[in-house]
Amino acid sequence: MNVQRTHAAEPDLAAVARLLADGTRAGFCLALLDGRAWTVTELARHRGVAVSTATEHLNALVRGGLLAEERQGRHRYVRLADSRVAELIENLAAMAPGRSTPPRSLSATGRRQALAHARTCYDHLAGTVGVAIAEAMTARGLLDWESGLRLTGDGNAWLGELGIAVPADTRRSAVRPCLDWTERRPHLAGAVGAALCRHAFTSGWITRIGATRAVTVTAAGRQAFRHHLGLPDDLLSRKRE
Amino acid sequence: MNVQRTHAAEPDLAAVARLLADGTRAGFCLALLDGRAWTVTELARHRGVAVSTATEHLNALVRGGLLAEERQGRHRYVRLADSRVAELIENLAAMAPGRSTPPRSLSATGRRQALAHARTCYDHLAGTVGVAIAEAMTARGLLDWESGLRLTGDGNAWLGELGIAVPADTRRSAVRPCLDWTERRPHLAGAVGAALCRHAFTSGWITRIGATRAVTVTAAGRQAFRHHLGLPDDLLSRKRE
DNA sequence: GTCATGCTTCGGTACCTGCCGAAACGTCCG
DNA sequence: CGGACGTTTCGGCAGGTACCGAAGCATGAC
Known part of the structure; x- marks a missing residue:
């Protein structure tokens, strides 16, 4: 039920795009462009959202194949899945309009x-x-x-x-x-x-x-x-x- | 008001991704991958949505720079803005999971x-x-x-x-x-x-x-x-x- | 053991957006 | 001119989702 109606022979472009369509998830990915692994808490603080919110976003990104995760003890490290994902994000960012708002502080x-x-x-x-x-x-x-x-x-x-x-x-x-x-x-x-x-x-x-x-x-x-x-x-x- | 809170130095990745995050808009773009210009009505029928709905989607895609338009009399032709957009869509599609549902008819x-x-x-x-x-x-x-x-x-x-x-x-x-x-x-x-x-x-x-x-x-x-x-x-x- | 820490799960709320039909607006044609 | 056609605008409805705090669950430190 509630399956996205999609044309048979076409790839589900929207499913991938939807993962990056949220400001918080996109911010996570841009941060992860540094190639390092971040913890849930680090990313949450980086974007100023609750840890629980970050968890849900990261679940989606991992499930969607954009992120890979590694569990160590009570820590959960996430990083970009591979260089193809990094390239995709770079291309998308290059397509975005220039600086949106001039820096304030x-x-x-x-x-x-x-x-x-x-x-x-x-x-x-x-x-x-x-x-x-x-x-x-x-x-x-x-x-x-x-x-x-x-x-x-x-x-x-x-x-x-x-x-x-x-x-x-x-x-x-x-x-x-x-x-x-x-x-x-x-x-x-x-x-x-x-x-x-x-x-x-x-x-x-x-x-x-x-x-x-x-x-x-x-x-x-x-x-x-x-x-x-x-x-x-x-x-x-x-x-x- | 209601401006998406975005980090100053970062490109607005989410804005671009959001354009492709909808099944209907994504379907339009995949159809336009043939490199030709389509009319609003053609695209609407192609995806099975009301013409008014298609208009609104196309407005967003044009405003976002993914599509270019050309008006001829009472027709409005839209096509992909340039080959960079086509490449982006191809990359995104390649990232999507394989065939979602086997063809029916x-x-x-x-x-x-x-x-x-x-x-x-x-x-x-x-x-x-x-x-x-x-x-x-x-x-x-x-x-x-x-x-x-x-x-x-x-x-x-x-x-x-x-x-x-x-x-x-x-x-x-x-x-x-x-x-x-x-x-x-x-x-x-x-x-x-x-x-x-x-x-x-x-x-x-x-x-x-x-x-x-x-x-x-x-x-x-x-x-x-x-x-x-x-x-x-x-x-x-x-x-x- | 007890406590702190990092993460996850679970309601619940507020907001956003995709959709439609109806009506209005152009343009073309007879 | 009037009618057909392609397109746009405008409410209004329905569904989805991003967000939070509180509670629960692990792990590691003491």
Whole structure:
């Protein structure tokens, strides 16, 4: 009873969309774009809703296949199910109208600036820095945008020099453009984008700002990005105006 | 008043998703995936809702930027706004769970089979035939799936031999995989996929079945696909079991 | 054991939205 | 002009759902 009347041969598009059609659930997914696992309570506080409400939303998202969960003791960790879901959310966000309301509080402004400068996007780098990296790699002939994005032979060699191993995943494409919703220009996603981001963390080139998705480029990072990609220092350090 | 409370720096994902979260609106979009412009009344009948209801849904979709409209006299034609919207809908559909209910009526079965065999998907070819074309092109070295889909030099030459001109659109990638929701394997989208489909129509290789998205491969088409791609005849003509 | 913590379940309320039919508004045609 | 047709607007109804607080249930700490 009460089964949604659907045309036989068509996929149930609406069922998936309905999961993201609520502001709170969408906010959860955007938060989870940082690629980490969050607890129910963390997400509830993040959006300012009761924990019970968050539980119900997360149930729906897990049941719908968008989120994966992991239970540890009395904690329930949720994360995006896979990179396909992350891509879907990115695409949807890119389709949304620009900033809806200008930020009100000063702290919100600062938070916004930090995110716009450099942040993680699911498992790779985004923001001004992320876009700059992608463009520098293109300028140096490591990436080729001719008829679809592709890693060149030089690009492969470059990864090897840096000691970055890219796991061979047949399901996931090596390089993929991801539209930045602050820069409106693409940055580098895909297996290579993820490996590069992981390498930057483990090498101490970047560090997270608190528990947010925003990251800072360290002194070591500035040197590395200058040396390996020719990126200027002032672009990598956050401007204060 | 009643403005959705949204976090300052985040795009309004939910607003876009909400447009597709309704079965009727989603059905409209799936119908519009054939790339043609439909009238309000046609869409209303297609989904079995009152015309007034369809009007309201279409208003929302146009206001949200998913659909574009064109007024001609007392008719209002709507179509998908651009290929980015088509891609988004395809991705969402690919995420949806498989067939929900088995087809009931015989005519529905026939319609489903015809669609599964060969159909247009926005502006390119899908279904068994669409997938076969993509795979044959890969086998012949016209497409390269290594680290993202790419058109090879041979592929470019092949298009030239056929007299297919691909409009240079910097915003749209030349070749793009599009996951087929009947075959569960990718077929060829992007500017090349569209140009190839257009060429197939104008050369009389394929024709539409009535006013649906389903297409038939003509005798001329069978010969062309055999000659240019080595596709066997029996794969191109619809099986009747 | 007892207590704190994280999560879930369960009513109940308020709101939103999809739907329709009727009436009004255009445009085209005879 | 008048009638047909495609579309839009407007109440009003019905169903769905996001939200909360309170109570219950685990797990881990003491």
